[in-house]
Amino acid sequence: MSDLARLTIQEARSLLSRGEISSVELTQAVLDRILDLDNAVKAYLTLAPDLALEQAAEADRNRANGGASPLLGIPLAIKDIISLEGLPATCGSRILEDYVPPYSATVVEKLRAAGAVILGKTNTDEFAMGSSTENSAYFTTRNPWDLDRVPGGSSGGSAAAVAAGMALGALGSDTGGSVRQPAALCGVVGIKPTYGRVSRWGLVAFASSLDQIGPLARTVSDAALLLGTIAGYDPRDSTSVDVPVAGYAAALTGDVRGLRIGVPQEYFIAGIQPEVESAVRAAVETLAGLGAEVVDVSLPHTEYALPAYYLIAPAEASANLARFDGMRYGLSLPADDLWETYRRTRGQGFGPEVKRRIMLGTYALSAGYYDAYYLKASQVRTLIRRDFDQALEHCDVLLAPTAPTTAFKVGEIAGDPLQMYLQDIFTLALSLAGLPGLSLPCGFDGEGLPIGLQVMGRAFDEATVLRVAHAYEQATEWHRRAPALDGSEGTRGG
Amino acid sequence: MADYQAIIGMEVHAQLLTRSKMFCGCSADAFGAQPNTNVCPVCLALPGALPVANRRAVEQTVTVGLALNCQINETAVFSRKNYFYPDLPKGYQISMYDFPLCQHGWVEIESPDGAQKRIRIRRVHLEEDTAKSYHMVERTLVDFNRAGLPLIEIVTEPDLRSPEEARQYLMGLRTVLRYLGVSSADMEKGAMRCEANVSLRPAGSDELGTKVEVKNLNSFRAVKQALAYEIERQAEALDAGQRVRQVTMGWSEARGQTVEQRAKEESEDYRYFPEPDLPRLQVAPAWVEELRAALPEMPDVLQKRFVAEYGLSPLEASVLVDDRNVADYFIRTTEAAVERAIPPRIVANWITGDFFRLLKARDGEISDLQITPAALAELIRLVERQEITASSGKTVLEEMAATGRPPGEIVRERRLGQISDQEVLDQIVGELIAAHPEEVATYRAGKETVLQWFMGQVMRATRGKADPQVVLSLLEEKLKP
Numbered sequence: 001m002s003d004l005a006r007l008t009i010q011e012a013r014s015l016l017s018r019g020e021i022s023s024v025e026l027t028q029a030v031l032d033r034i035l036d037l038d039n040a041v042k043a044y045l046t047l048a049p050d051l052a053l054e055q056a057a058e059a060d061r062n063r064a065n066g067g068a069s070p071l072l073g074i075p076l077a078i079k080d081i082i083s084l085e086g087l088p089a090t091c092g093s094r095i096l097e098d099y100v101p102p103y104s105a106t107v108v109e110k111l112r113a114a115g116a117v118i119l120g121k122t123n124t125d126e127f128a129m130g131s132s133t134e135n136s137a138y139f140t141t142r143n144p145w146d147l148d149r150v151p152g153g154s155s156g157g158s159a160a161a162v163a164a165g166m167a168l169g170a171l172g173s174d175t176g177g178s179v180r181q182p183a184a185l186c187g188v189v190g191i192k193p194t195y196g197r198v199s200r201w202g203l204v205a206f207a208s209s210l211d212q213i214g215p216l217a218r219t220v221s222d223a224a225l226l227l228g229t230i231a232g233y234d235p236r237d238s239t240s241v242d243v244p245v246a247g248y249a250a251a252l253t254g255d256v257r258g259l260r261i262g263v264p265q266e267y268f269i270a271g272i273q274p275e276v277e278s279a280v281r282a283a284v285e286t287l288a289g290l291g292a293e294v295v296d297v298s299l300p301h302t303e304y305a306l307p308a309y310y311l312i313a314p315a316e317a318s319a320n321l322a323r324f325d326g327m328r329y330g331l332s333l334p335a336d337d338l339w340e341t342y343r344r345t346r347g348q349g350f351g352p353e354v355k356r357r358i359m360l361g362t363y364a365l366s367a368g369y370y371d372a373y374y375l376k377a378s379q380v381r382t383l384i385r386r387d388f389d390q391a392l393e394h395c396d397v398l399l400a401p402t403a404p405t406t407a408f409k410v411g412e413i414a415g416d417p418l419q420m421y422l423q424d425i426f427t428l429a430l431s432l433a434g435l436p437g438l439s440l441p442c443g444f445d446g447e448g449l450p451i452g453l454q455v456m457g458r459a460f461d462e463a464t465v466l467r468v469a470h471a472y473e474q475a476t477e478w479h480r481r482a483p484a485l486d487g488s489e490g491t492r493g494g
Numbered sequence: 495m496a497d498y499q500a501i502i503g504m505e506v507h508a509q510l511l512t513r514s515k516m517f518c519g520c521s522a523d524a525f526g527a528q529p530n531t532n533v534c535p536v537c538l539a540l541p542g543a544l545p546v547a548n549r550r551a552v553e554q555t556v557t558v559g560l561a562l563n564c565q566i567n568e569t570a571v572f573s574r575k576n577y578f579y580p581d582l583p584k585g586y587q588i589s590m591y592d593f594p595l596c597q598h599g600w601v602e603i604e605s606p607d608g609a610q611k612r613i614r615i616r617r618v619h620l621e622e623d624t625a626k627s628y629h630m631v632e633r634t635l636v637d638f639n640r641a642g643l644p645l646i647e648i649v650t651e652p653d654l655r656s657p658e659e660a661r662q663y664l665m666g667l668r669t670v671l672r673y674l675g676v677s678s679a680d681m682e683k684g685a686m687r688c689e690a691n692v693s694l695r696p697a698g699s700d701e702l703g704t705k706v707e708v709k710n711l712n713s714f715r716a717v718k719q720a721l722a723y724e725i726e727r728q729a730e731a732l733d734a735g736q737r738v739r740q741v742t743m744g745w746s747e748a749r750g751q752t753v754e755q756r757a758k759e760e761s762e763d764y765r766y767f768p769e770p771d772l773p774r775l776q777v778a779p780a781w782v783e784e785l786r787a788a789l790p791e792m793p794d795v796l797q798k799r800f801v802a803e804y805g806l807s808p809l810e811a812s813v814l815v816d817d818r819n820v821a822d823y824f825i826r827t828t829e830a831a832v833e834r835a836i837p838p839r840i841v842a843n844w845i846t847g848d849f850f851r852l853l854k855a856r857d858g859e860i861s862d863l864q865i866t867p868a869a870l871a872e873l874i875r876l877v878e879r880q881e882i883t884a885s886s887g888k889t890v891l892e893e894m895a896a897t898g899r900p901p902g903e904i905v906r907e908r909r910l911g912q913i914s915d916q917e918v919l920d921q922i923v924g925e926l927i928a929a930h931p932e933e934v935a936t937y938r939a940g941k942e943t944v945l946q947w948f949m950g951q952v953m954r955a956t957r958g959k960a961d962p963q964v965v966l967s968l969l970e971e972k973l974k975p
Contacts, residue, residue: 021643035601082542083541089541089542092543092896096541099538101535101541101542102535103535103540105542143633200542200544201542201543202542202543203542203543204541205541205542208770208771235546236544237544237549238544238545238546238772238773239544239771239772239773260659316767318576318765319574319576319584319585319586319765319767321585322578322584322585322586323539323541323584323585324541324585325578325580325585326584327580327636328538328539328583335589338580342578354527362765365576365765365766365767366763366765367763367765369766370765374767375945417882420791433806444797455905459621
């Protein structure tokens with residue numbers, strides 16, 4: 001019964017807890033759907049049906065013995081850049097094609113401890129560098145709303161899986177927008193938590209000072225549940241912060257009266273797709289109608305976010321990716337001397353975008369250029385953070401588009417790195433500031449493609465971000481729409 | 495040869511004695527373990543693994559900084575030093591660059607003319623060790639057991655002027671590290687490694703010459719020889735009107751010369767930047783003061799105290815302070831001895847004499863011996879009060895070392911107590927004289943060596959325990975005609 005695969009996590013939880021379905025049934029339904037659809041969508045790099053069913057059976061036994069952990073028996077997908085013991089973690093790269101991590105990320109341990117069932121690993125741009133999954137060394141994931149289009153990236157596999165009903169929820173990672181932008185393009189909810197909110201232990205690093213793992217789901221409530229499960233201080237990650245995790249469910253009151261919402265003028269610029277702007281402006285009106293106060297704000301250094309990001313992130317990446325040297329694991333192409341071994345291994349193991357960023361970053365850190373590039377970018381980052389701090393001093397959240405356009409066609413801008421970088425123009429600044437952001441559906445364009453609304457908040461105040469997003473979601477019907485992948489459904493009940 | 499002045503700066507790396515590695519929970523003591531068994535995702539640099547700084551290593555580094563009179567920075571930043579090599583698993587080393595933990599310190603050394611000379615310390619920082627490469631004929635193997643061990647790096651200003659000063663500095667530094675208990679500082683085992691920068695300039699000149707880096711200095715002897723060789727090599731080059739090239743040299747023990755390793759004309763760019771996986775270290779001044787208060791008395795201070803308070807000679811004192819365990823042991827034994835009215839000099843004699851011989855014979859550390867300071871003081875008292883002979887004292891000391899039993903017990907059991915009892919000895923001497931009339935006659939006829947024969951007989955009768963002074967006076971008295 002393939003309808004089960006379209007349940008939200010909260011719906012599935014209540015059916016499971018009432019004994020109306022079993023986790024094995026639910027997991028099997030999702031696996032069946034994956035078998036039906038994933039040839040076309042290509043969300044998964046590794047599928048682990050046996051493992052998933054085993055975990056589902058274990059969850060059912062657990063429940064029979066009185067177990068009731070929050071995600072007990074819920075089938076989820078994990079981005080392939082997150083380590084899970086015993087399953088490959090290619091990170092979308094040839095250089096890790098045969099790499100199987102001997103340990104699991106903290107987030108995976110937390111999901112498993114909460115009873116979740118892991119379906120497999122989802123596609124990503126190589127080492128999370130990209131906005132379309134076209135930089136995956138294996139294949140491009142397709143947008144479930146239009147298979148000729150990209151799902152966004154880099155967590156495009158996770159976003160597409162959730163949108164297509166091939167997972168009830170998923171984890172992605174967001175460095176400059178890699179959870180939010182694919183969530184927007186696939187019409188699902190995605191959260192980039194505050195930097196330090198979620199442990200990075202086991203997340204293969206792209207840019208360490210920016211990377212955060214975040215959940216993708218079909219509703220705000222589901223995303224809140226996943227975030228609450230994975231958040232929290234981890235002594236294995238020195239950059240995780242010891243701030244108590246709020247009870248996010250309690251924040252979902254549906255009430256935004258008394259909240260002040262800022263609309264940053266710099267996020268409505270030339271080049272934005274008109275339908276995106278109008279949908280976001282309409283969403284602001286909706287929230288005003290629910291009793292929120294709306295004010296215009298300015299984040300004056302926004303235009304410098306993209307250049308600053310493309311110095312800092314590649315600089316960190318150039319060091320983070322140095323460990324892939326063919327010596328201990330992964331691809332190794334031995335040659336006559338050491339340097340030729342490095343050249344061959346890395347030359348053939350990395351794709352062009354990864355090489356581009358390693359070169360950018362190496363250059364930005366080089367003697368004589370460090371001050372002008374890396375250091376200057378770090379100073380700009382401080383100014384950007386200050387912009388947000390000032391705006392959020394008198395606003396509870398800020399609202400903006402998540403991406404400047406809806407999903408673009410596969411191959412449409414793949415040859416133009418700068419055009420691709422501009423996909424993240426509305427998400428980069430928040431990443432540099434280390435603040436939490438969420439994308440949720442706020443409409444569809446003329447071609448029936450989803451539009452994302454970005455809700456940005458204060459450090460460690462994911463609760464307020466979720467509260468605003470949830471209130472908007474409750475007042476609208478966008479989240480009820482589902483892509484018509486199998487020709488039979490266009491909307492979803494529940 | 496023209497007259498040149500050598501300008502030498504030293505860089506020392508020492509392994510810290512922590513329980514775990516610098517950034518992971520693996521043991522810091524994998525000496526002798528099977529290769530690649532003391533490893534984890536962090537020190538193997540598996541994807542997704544993250545470093546967590548070892549607090550104890552930070553504490554030890556600050557302690558060293560304090561002992562070297564450094565300024566302790568309130569904020570220190572770990573940085574990535576980027577380069578590729580198979581022994582460097584992450585492709586970068588986590589080190590410290592523009593914000594080290596400690597800066598601007600100094601130590602004093604005794605220069606060859608006997609004067610105290612101050613050597614400025616530029617910086618002290620913390621970093622991680624690399625893995626160990628084993629170069630075979632056809633391939634190279636890497637053992638990661640050592641990868642990620644905490645290393646402290648101590649860099650001087652170019653204040654040293656001769657190979658002997660360099661050696662003095664290193665020996666002093668080794669003593670300090672050992673005193674603080676932060677490193678074994680054992681050069682032969684690689685726990686302390688050093689590099690030197692050497693340049694020459696004409697005597698009287700203020701300009702610095704081209705500096706040459708000398709590596710592979712694995713012993714104090716190597717330091718002295720390599721620097722002497724390198725100074726002469728540079729002097730010959732300058733005398734010949736050549737330019738000294740900026741190169742890295744390695745000391746070859748076998749060839750007794752420095753050998754060029756690589757040219758440094760295009761200096762390597764390590765692309766340092768702040769390590770984003772680790773927050774900057776905040777060093778609370780109150781914590782620094784706690785560590786300062788807990789610093790042990792340093793060897794130079796201790797030496798002066800031994801001379802002033804205990805009346806030792808400077809040489810004796812310096813021998814005793816060389817090893818903190820020995821100095822501590824000496825102090826504690828002296829305290830116990832003073833209670834027994836034994837002066838410190840006697841204790842010093844014992845420790846630098848019989849006690850050191852014993853240590854050497856057993857090739858052990860002072861902590862391995864089972865002799866408590868109080869027990870040693872008691873033994874010294876027994877000998878000093880002539881309750882046992884000096885030769886019995888040695889026997890007892892050896893048995894104490896072997897068994898840990900108190901000296902009194904050993905003396906009683908082995909009946910080593912010296913016989914000085916007038917009555918007992920009087921009887922023995924009387925009997926001997928009565929039994930040997932011929933010898934008595936010979937003595938009285940003027941052959942005084944017979945006295946020694948009688949003495950030997952008494953000793954034989956008492957199994958060496960007789961007090962020779964008492965016996966001698968008894969014999970002289972009774973043999974008188």
